[in-house]
Amino acid sequence: MSKWRGIIFVATIFGVLHAGNLALFDCLLAFSVGLLYSVVREKTGSIYGISISHGIINIILFLIAPYYY
Secondary structure: OHHHHHHHHHHHHHHHOOHHHOOHHHHHHHHHHHHHHHHHHHHHOOOHHHHHHHHHHHHHHHHHHHHHO
């Protein structure tokens, strides 16, 4: 059970760190993604795929998406 408490803790921290955007939905989305990333890391033992995924998401959100708004 300790493993799941750690996963929830990490996901919560990931969500709280997005509070600077002042949007509750953003925090909840970040929590959900953090939970997913934590479970994937626990299952695979690797952070390579998670790091690539996070990088791609950031590139889309900050470099590509603003031009479509």
